[in-house]
Amino acid sequence: MATLLTACGGRNDVPALSPLAALGERIFSDRTLSGSGRMSCATCHDPRFAHGPPNALPVQVGGQFETEFGLRAAPSIRYLDRQPPFSLAPWHGGLNTDGRADTLAAQARHPLFDPREMDNGSADILARRLRASAYAPQFAALIGATGGDASATVTLIQGALQAYQSEDAGFHPYDSKFDQVQAGRDQFSPAEQRGAQAFRDPARGHCAACHPDTDPQGRPPLFTDAGYAALGVPRNAAIPANADPAHFDLGLCGPVRQDLARDAAACGLFRTPGLRNVGVKQRFFHNGSMGSLAQVLAFLNTRDTEPTRWYPVVDGALRPFDDLPARLQANITRRAPLDGRAAGSTPAMSARDLADIECFLLTLSDGHVAGTPPSPACRE
Ligand code: HEC
Ligand code: HEC
CATH class of the missing domain: 1.10.760.10 (Cytochrome c-like domain)
Structure with missing residues (x-):
């Protein structure tokens, strides 16, 4: 050892x-x-x-x-x-x-x-x-x-x-702005502070339900509960394997992993990732279907209220959750903010909430130098 x-x-x-x-x-x-x-x-x-x-x-x-x-x-x-x-x-x-x-x-x-x-x-x-x-x-x-x-x-x-x-x-340096604010060495800007609240608020982001911002043992949080959920992220045509319409990456139930292949309730579920350093990433979700944090947040907010923004319309009919076969779509999560609210209804987060949460997520990047101000968009 x-x-x-x-x-x-x-x-x-x-x-x-x-x-x-x-x-x-x-x-x-x-x-x-x-x-x-x-x-x-x-x-x-x-x-x-x-x-x-x-x-x-x-x-x-x-x-x-x-x-x-x-x-x-x-x-x-x-x-x-x-x-x-x-x-x-x-x-x-x-x-x-x-x-x-x-x-x-x-x-x-x-x-x-x-x-x-x-x-x-x-x-x-x-x-x-x-x-x-x-x-x-x-x-x-x-x-x-x-x-x-x-x-x-x-x-x-x-x-x-x-x-x-x-x-x-x-x-695992734990030297992000978030960590330094926790340690009392730096302060959140107003936008970052509002973002931290909206992230936690069950009526708005509800993000901490799956990406907890505290650790039960008092260690620095990792922003994941290590659980699994099917968010129903859109299919990514840029993955060559997806050229085959019969190919589906079903996460827990295969085809990469094979031991849970018979458990239909496992299909479409992927592990909740930690959110540290998401501000450094360029592609998001297991299939890289999103190209910015703003897009990820917009999807979480409007998957159900504006489905035509995310899923294809074929011959006038919406094909929702197009990266999961229809028979498995009951597995898709209905936890807020992805709570299945009606198309056309008001989404859980306001434009301000979305911008603020993005500012908060940017505080999770490693290597922060205490006192360095955030970008102008995240200051006030
Ligand atoms: C029901 C649990 C759940 C809730 C609520 C939730 N997430 Fe997630 N999140 C996940 C899962 C599961 C994934 C991975 C999905 C995939 O790859 O298919 C994910 C992925 C992400 C990613 C992409 C990370 C990466 O490395 O690609 C970001 C960013 C994110 N979530 C932020 C948020 C924010 C911000 C909120 C609140 C507005 C939120 N999530 C609410 C479960 C959740
Ligand atoms: C060609 C690109 C590539 C190379 C090279 C590569 N990886 Fe990865 N790595 C990935 C991908 C893609 C995943 C996600 C796989 C999945 O989710 O099924 C991953 C996942 C991981 C994970 C798990 C991440 C998590 O969140 O659970 C670890 C740890 C890891 N790789 C370590 C390594 C190590 C160590 C090496 C060298 C021996 C390596 N990788 C080489 C692409 C790569």
């Missing part, structure tokens, strides 16, 4: 990485550990973009020839160290939008071998690539006791990636 070593010399408040985590750091950005020789974890989880994608593509492109499009939008992978493992009744926790991995180590296996991502082909090939790396001696020192066959090598790679993501403070 990894142990935290105290830094000797230099900054004495930053713990040095354990040898396992230091190995994970090298692996995280090593592009030779891929079928194309050009892709690492950092390609899709770039530290300069809150460990999320550096571009506005709805899905990233990987594989041996960099021709294979992914099925889901690449997320920011910060603040996952407190994510509980997946559990049933009710569905809760787990990693990925369908919760199919319980630990960061188990999760790391998917991208290493996924033919749409790093596509390493086999454990033997990946082990060979690792032995050819510049840090092979670091690796040899750690593998010693475990024997060192290909499968032990892959297990060590997974463990190293988990140790790195858990130990390196860069994955």
Whole structure:
């Protein structure tokens, strides 16, 4: 197991990485550990973009020839160290939008071998690539006791990636404006303060019902209850897999995850993501169907009151919730603000609420320097 070593010399408040985590750091950005020789974890989880994608593509492109499009939008992978493992009744926790991995180590296996991502082909090939790396001696020192066959090598790679993501403070710095306001080191502007209230207000945003802004154990909140819901987000034609009208990404019930395929009530449900660093993202929701926070907020506000704004009209008939087959649409959430109010009726949030909540969400980005004012639109 990894142990935290105290830094000797230099900054004495930053713990040095354990040898396992230091190995994970090298692996995280090593592009030779891929079928194309050009892709690492950092390609899709770039530290300069809150460990999320550096571009506005709805899905990233990987594989041996960099021709294979992914099925889901690449997320920011910060603040996952407190994510509980997946559990049933009710569905809760787990990693990925369908919760199919319980630990960061188990999760790391998917991208290493996924033919749409790093596509390493086999454990033997990946082990060979690792032995050819510049840090092979670091690796040899750690593998010693475990024997060192290909499968032990892959297990060590997974463990190293988990140790790195858990130990390196860069994955959970808790230094956003929100954190600094909580600590009394900065103050919200009037717009940010109103946004925090509308976010929490059950009659307006009701956001905290699924994205809680407090933690039961008093730790800094992660803005997710780790639960699952079907919001009915629009289908994204920009995902190549969606060219097949019979293809549906049903989240918990498959097709990526397969163990809940027989449970129709699980279909269309995706894990509620944490909202830290949403201000750094360029595509939103599991299918990257939205391109700005303003658009996400408008959707949450008017999914039911202005459905023609979000869903196609075919031969004069509205096709609501077009990314979920009609027989499964009973799973779609009716929790406020997505409460099924009639088309044409007044939505839950005013234009001012929407603008204010966006200002509040922008306070959740890491790396805030206390005293820096928000953009002019978020000041008053
Ligand atoms: C080609 C782009 C790509 C590469 C390369 C990649 N990932 Fe990801 N990553 C994704 C996507 C897409 C998802 C979301 C998958 C899902 O929800 O099913 C994801 C999800 C994750 C998650 C879970 C996030 C969450 O919110 O639960 C972690 C952790 C993660 N990746 C770590 C890694 C590590 C470690 C590597 C390198 C071994 C890696 N990724 C390489 C695209 C990528
Ligand atoms: C019923 C629970 C629920 C409520 C209420 C809710 N959300 Fe969410 N939110 C989710 C789920 C589930 C997703 C992921 C949906 C998907 O990808 O299909 C999500 C996704 C998001 C995203 C996209 C994050 C990303 O990384 O792509 C943002 C931003 C967001 N919600 C903000 C809000 C705000 C602001 C409110 C209040 C106005 C709100 N949510 C209300 C459950 C909820």
